Amino acid sequence: MTEFVSLEVDGPIGTIRLQRPPMNALNRQVQEEIRQAALEAEQRADVRAVVVYGGEKVFAAGADIKEMAGMSYADMAVRAGALSSAFGSIAAISKPTVAAINGYALGGGLELALCCDRRVAGDNAKVGQPEILLGVIPGAGGTQRLARLVGPARAKDIVYTGRFVTAQEALAIGMVDEVVPADEVYPTARRWAEQFAEGPARALAAAKAAIDGGLDGDLGSGLRLESHLFAALFATEDAKIGMASFVENGPGKAKFVGR
Numbered sequence: 001m002t003e004f005v006s007l008e009v010d011g012p013i014g015t016i017r018l019q020r021p022p023m024n025a026l027n028r029q030v031q032e033e034i035r036q037a038a039l040e041a042e043q044r045a046d047v048r049a050v051v052v053y054g055g056e057k058v059f060a061a062g063a064d065i066k067e068m069a070g071m072s073y074a075d076m077a078v079r080a081g082a083l084s085s086a087f088g089s090i091a092a093i094s095k096p097t098v099a100a101i102n103g104y105a106l107g108g109g110l111e112l113a114l115c116c117d118r119r120v121a122g123d124n125a126k127v128g129q130p131e132i133l134l135g136v137i138p139g140a141g142g143t144q145r146l147a148r149l150v151g152p153a154r155a156k157d158i159v160y161t162g163r164f165v166t167a168q169e170a171l172a173i174g175m176v177d178e179v180v181p182a183d184e185v186y187p188t189a190r191r192w193a194e195q196f197a198e199g200p201a202r203a204l205a206a207a208k209a210a211i212d213g214g215l216d217g218d219l220g221s222g223l224r225l226e227s228h229l230f231a232a233l234f235a236t237e238d239a240k241i242g243m244a245s246f247v248e249n250g251p252g253k254a255k256f257v258g259r
Contacts, residue, residue, distance in 0.1 A: 005033035007040050007047075012197035013190060014047035016090070018054040026108040027064035028079070031086040034112070038089035048201060048258070049096040049193035052116055053186055059101045059125075060109030065134070080139055083108075087140045090115035091212070094205035096196045100189035101125050102182055106164070111138060114145040117208070119175070120189040121167045122182035127175060130162035148215060150174050200238035201258035206230070 004020040016037045018024040041050050054060050071079070090097065090112065099105075099113035101121040110127050113119050121127070129142045137143060138159065147155035150173050158165060170176040180188045196204060206229040214222030233239050237259045245254035 002033040002036060004030045005037050007037040009044070009047055012046065012048040013051060013193050014041045014044065014049070015051045015053055015190075016041060018052075018060055023058055023061035023104070024054045024109070025064040026060055026062065026112070027067045030064075031083055035086040035089045038093055041095070042089075042093050045258070047095065048199070049098075049196045050093055051098055051100055051186070051189045051193055052090060052112065053100040053189070054102065054105075054109070056102055056182070056186075058103035058109075059099070059105040060112060061104040062107030062109055062130070076139075083140050087112055087115050091141075091145075094208060095201070096193060096204060096208075098189045098192050100186045101127070101176065102185050107131055107138065107142075108140050111140040111142045111145070114141060114149065118177050118189075118192060120178045120180060120185055120192065121170060121176040122185045123167050123179055124182045125167040125170070125176070125179075126164040127167075127170050128162065128164045129159045130164070132160060133162040146175070198256060199258075200236070200242060200254075200256045202236045202238060203233055206233055 004018065006017050006019065008015045008017055016034070018030070020030055024030075041047050068076075087108075096118075097116040098118040098120060099116040101113055101119060103122070103124060103126070105113050105121075105125065105127045107130055110129060113127070129138045129146065131138050131142070138146075143155070143159060146158065154173055165175060167176065167179045171179045178188065210222070210226045210229050213225050238254075238256045241256055242254040
């Protein structure tokens with residue numbers, strides 16, 4: 001049993017829920033419980049898409065500074081890789097993922113949201129990477145994922161200043177993908193996830209692998225990766241179902257089985 005992070009499965013949607021009041025501070029225990037929930041979501045065939053949610057008031061306001069304050073270089077040198085890989089376990093989920101952001105998503109909270117495929121924010125949300133105000137830098141993917149999302153100049157402004165970014169600015173620069181009233185955040189994120197509930201699971205996983213993997217290298221490497229993943233899908237049941245349905249009934253009417 002976990003104390004602060006759970007995977008709640010309702011139909012085909014899994015919700016990774018952070019519950020460490022009052023601010024969902026991300027200490028070492030939460031870090032490892034996130035990893036556990038992500039691995040479970042990946043392994044469960046009944047989970048077809050995932051929402052990451054911190055609750056109605058706050059997504060996650062960052063690392064547990066009290067825990068970090070007494071750590072030395074030697075301490076953090078051991079922990080830093082585990083921290084990054086725990087958050088990376090969310091990014092490694094091969095299914096569509098969406099962060100549902102209410103209130104603050106700061107520091108590690110934003111880094112966790114950046115691991116998702118999509119981000120839905122409430123109009124009350126504040127996001128940012130304020131680690132510089134503590135004399136450090138983001139250490140769980142913030143410098144890398146944020147720069148890939150909004151470009152290096154905007155990422156540098158946000159990281160260098162440590163400022164809080166409003167939901168409206170975050171939408172304008174692509175840090176989040178949708179802004180809705182605060183009480184609509186989770187339902188909106190869930191609706192986005194539900195459209196993949198009966199989709200071709202292996203093709204969705206391949207699309208995610210091609211896009212994410214292609215960003216790690218040059219265009220030629222990305223195109224080769226795409227070709228391999230494209231060809232491999234011809235071994236799936238869903239490819240046969242989808243093409244037969246198209247020939248017989250036209251597009252968008254296939255009943256996929258997820259295999």
